[in-house]
Amino acid sequence: MGSYTYPKYAYVPPAELVLKPGGVQTVPVLIVGAGPVGLTLALDLALKGISVTVLDEDDTVSLGSRSICQAKRTLEIWHRLGVADRMVAKGVTWDQGEVLLGDQPLYRFNLQPEPGHRFPAFINLQQYYCEQYLVERCLQEDKVDLRFRSKVVGVRPDDEHVEVDIQTPDGLYQLRGQWLVACDGVRSPVRTMLKLPYEGEVFDDQFLIADIRMDADLPKIRRYWFYPPFHPTDSVLLHRQADNVLRVDFQLGRDADADAEKKPENIDKRLRMMFGEGARWEHEWSSVYKFSCRAMPRFVKGRVIFAGDAAHVVSPFGARGGNSGVEDADNLGWKLALVINGHASVSLLDSYDRERGAAARENIRQSTRSTDYITPKFPAARVLRDATLSLARDFPFARALVNSGRLSRPTPYIDSRLSTPDDTRESWNAAAASPGSPLPDAPLGDGWLIEQIAGRFAVLTFADRAASLDIAAARAVADMADEIPAFTPILITRDLAGAPDGWNTVLDKEGLATRRCDARDGTTYLIRPDQYVAARWRRLHDSSIFAALKRASS
Amino acid sequence: MNTLKHELNLARPDDVYNLIVDAHNGLTAEQSEKLNAALVLLLANHVGDEDVIREAVAAARKSVTA
Numbered sequence: 147m148g149s150y151t152y153p154k155y156a157y158v159p160p161a162e163l164v165l166k167p168g169g170v171q172t173v174p175v176l177i178v179g180a181g182p183v184g185l186t187l188a189l190d191l192a193l194k195g196i197s198v199t200v201l202d203e204d205d206t207v208s209l210g211s212r213s214i215c216q217a218k219r220t221l222e223i224w225h226r227l228g229v230a231d232r233m234v235a236k237g238v239t240w241d242q243g244e245v246l247l248g249d250q251p252l253y254r255f256n257l258q259p260e261p262g263h264r265f266p267a268f269i270n271l272q273q274y275y276c277e278q279y280l281v282e283r284c285l286q287e288d289k290v291d292l293r294f295r296s297k298v299v300g301v302r303p304d305d306e307h308v309e310v311d312i313q314t315p316d317g318l319y320q321l322r323g324q325w326l327v328a329c330d331g332v333r334s335p336v337r338t339m340l341k342l343p344y345e346g347e348v349f350d351d352q353f354l355i356a357d358i359r360m361d362a363d364l365p366k367i368r369r370y371w372f373y374p375p376f377h378p379t380d381s382v383l384l385h386r387q388a389d390n391v392l393r394v395d396f397q398l399g400r401d402a403d404a405d406a407e408k409k410p411e412n413i414d415k416r417l418r419m420m421f422g423e424g425a426r427w428e429h430e431w432s433s434v435y436k437f438s439c440r441a442m443p444r445f446v447k448g449r450v451i452f453a454g455d456a457a458h459v460v461s462p463f464g465a466r467g468g469n470s471g472v473e474d475a476d477n478l479g480w481k482l483a484l485v486i487n488g489h490a491s492v493s494l495l496d497s498y499d500r501e502r503g504a505a506a507r508e509n510i511r512q513s514t515r516s517t518d519y520i521t522p523k524f525p526a527a528r529v530l531r532d533a534t535l536s537l538a539r540d541f542p543f544a545r546a547l548v549n550s551g552r553l554s555r556p557t558p559y560i561d562s563r564l565s566t567p568d569d570t571r572e573s574w575n576a577a578a579a580s581p582g583s584p585l586p587d588a589p590l591g592d593g594w595l596i597e598q599i600a601g602r603f604a605v606l607t608f609a610d611r612a613a614s615l616d617i618a619a620a621r622a623v624a625d626m627a628d629e630i631p632a633f634t635p636i637l638i639t640r641d642l643a644g645a646p647d648g649w650n651t652v653l654d655k656e657g658l659a660t661r662r663c664d665a666r667d668g669t670t671y672l673i674r675p676d677q678y679v680a681a682r683w684r685r686l687h688d689s690s691i692f693a694a695l696k697r698a699s700s
Numbered sequence: 701m702n703t704l705k706h707e708l709n710l711a712r713p714d715d716v717y718n719l720i721v722d723a724h725n726g727l728t729a730e731q732s733e734k735l736n737a738a739l740v741l742l743l744a745n746h747v748g749d750e751d752v753i754r755e756a757v758a759a760a761r762k763s764v765t766a
């Protein structure tokens with residue numbers, strides 16, 4: 147079963163067991179789990195100069211396609227790490243979704259109606275490919291020490307370190323990390339060993355995933371049917387993936403017999419109803435699943451930090467699981483690097499817990515609502531749900547109520563203490579990115595706006611003409627760029643003549659970056675290393691920038 | 701903040717009331733339930749004010765549970 151050939155990564159007997167040096171080695175960061183989240187964090191830290199040791203119990207990638215919808219924000223993050231283009235080339239790009247009632251299309255939605263972004267709203271690419279590309283990228287980085295067949299079986303945190311027991315084919319050994327990041331998935335052995343809570347709601351409805359390989363020229367959109375003729379009692383979701391693989395997700399209800407549903411002949415029966423007697427396919431992966439929405443109350447426990455599914459899990463509707471885990475890694479990487487380098491105090495990590503805790507709660511809220519819509523919990527809920535569907539064809543307002551999954555978007559960090567609130571005397575277009583929101587993308591120079599912010603702080607200043615910039619302020623800002631925390635000063639302009647020293651000056655040919663940032667002459671943004679807005683002003687002013695930088699890094 | 705009107709807001713209350721009741725004429729209980737659901741959604745969107753809708757929902761719930 148399956149067209150994908152699983153790579154088998156080399157297990158190297160660890161020096162700790164071969165050379166048997168005395169004592170336990172200490173490394174800056176231990177990452178438990180080489181799933182998408184652990185690998186993303188490892189690369190991000192390595193590119194910031196931090197050595198990481200990644201421990202994974204297995205020696206291959208995700209078994210089964212699992213997460214397929216990789217969101218724009220995730221691609222932007224992976225682009226910074228040098229892997230996104232390969233994923234886009236392999237994956238299926240899509241921006242649109244279609245909702246159908248019976249066999250009639252009700253409406254379509256476009257997740258990225260306006261062009262001018264480096265990445266599409268989504269690509270569909272099987273989790274095993276994403277992990278494979280991330281692993282291959284990690285293997286090029288000296289600072290990533292990736293250890294396969296290394297299962298963490300014991301965790302002992304103290305005030306300064308975390309010591310772990312690692313089981314390998316050659317026996318058990320210990321390593322100590324200044325920090326340990328648990329990216330060990332929904333069953334997180336680290337969380338379990340530390341007896342930390344992971345609470346939430348478990349849903350009873352069952353779903354059947356059938357990933358099949360089929361040569362069919364289907365449109366590159368997400369399709370969601372309520373009560374289709376080929377599965378009249380419930381709903382069905384259809385996605386295209388790489389290698390002509392389709393994901394068909396059948397809602398089965400509470401009482402379905404999972405063992406019977408899993409049998410290939412029964413899956414084939416459902417698929418024949420959907421694709422017709424003449425269609426041919428091969429099975430790639432199938433699974434009957436239920437889901438839960440849960441989260442840890444705190445993601446940071448002393449020197450142990452949780453990220454991805456280990457910290458929170460949602461239902462799959464909306465593709466918020468893997469994508470939000472990658473956002474966790476993005477949020478944590480720069481903070482942990484500043485702390486390890488002694489450029490920020492440990493309290494900066496509280497903001498990881500606050501910001502990503504709030505994001506997890508928002509993702510759970512959204513995904514619980516989608517789940518409640520798709521699997522109504524009591525009769526009146528179903529009647530109202532069905533009413534939105536029957537009204538949706540004629541009444542646009544009702545389409546907004548139809549909820550087949552609210553697709554993953556980066557969560558704004560409202561009220562984050564790292565953000566400097568706007569000066570109330572300055573006004574901004576409501577659509578522009580406010581402090582705590584991710585920076586929008588736009589074409590810029592020969593590349594893209596998001597490509598300008600490469601994992602460190604940046605000051606973005608807009609000027610109609612480079613020469614019109616306040617010279618004294620520009621010099622003061624350039625002079626403090628190498629202080630701690632370091633940042634890149636970037637000038638965005640429509641006229642490059644007279645570009646100031648120490649600034650990276652780029653041309654905004656189309657004016658789209660200027661428009662999306664609601665910028666006027668002198669408008670200045672402070673951008674965090676994770677491409678979120680920390681502060682913004684209507685003019686360039688070095689002491690405001692200095693204060694906002696301090697605030698965003700402590 | 702807008703609040704839910706407690707006083708009469710209809711010029712011809714009997715007509716409106718009968719309009720709604722007559723809409724159910726000849727329907728099965730199940731169809732009636734569906735009609736009510738559609739009507740609630742249409743009117744809620746028309747009202748458009750979340751505070752007013754919240755108050756109406758609470759009042760309606762109270763009328764059946766109190």
Ligand SMILES: Cc1cc2nc3c(=O)[nH]c(=O)nc-3n(C[C@H](O)[C@H](O)[C@H](O)COP(=O)(O)OP(=O)(O)OC[C@H]3O[C@@H](n4cnc5c(N)ncnc54)[C@H](O)[C@@H]3O)c2cc1C
Pocket residue numbers: 178179180181182183184201202203204208212213214215216273296297298299329330331332334335336355435453454455456462465466467468469470471
């Ligand atoms: C059917 C399905 C569909 C999904 N679709 C989507 C989607 O379209 N989009 C999306 O964003 N998300 C989706 N998700 C969610 C997504 O798969 C997860 O959120 C994602 O895999 C989480 O990544 P992670 O790195 O946190 O954990 P995992 O991918 O679970 O990785 C954990 C890693 O830890 C390792 N590990 C575990 N225990 C130990 C130990 N003791 N020692 C060492 N290593 C250990 C494991 O080997 C594994 O490699 C889907 C999930 C499912 C099940």
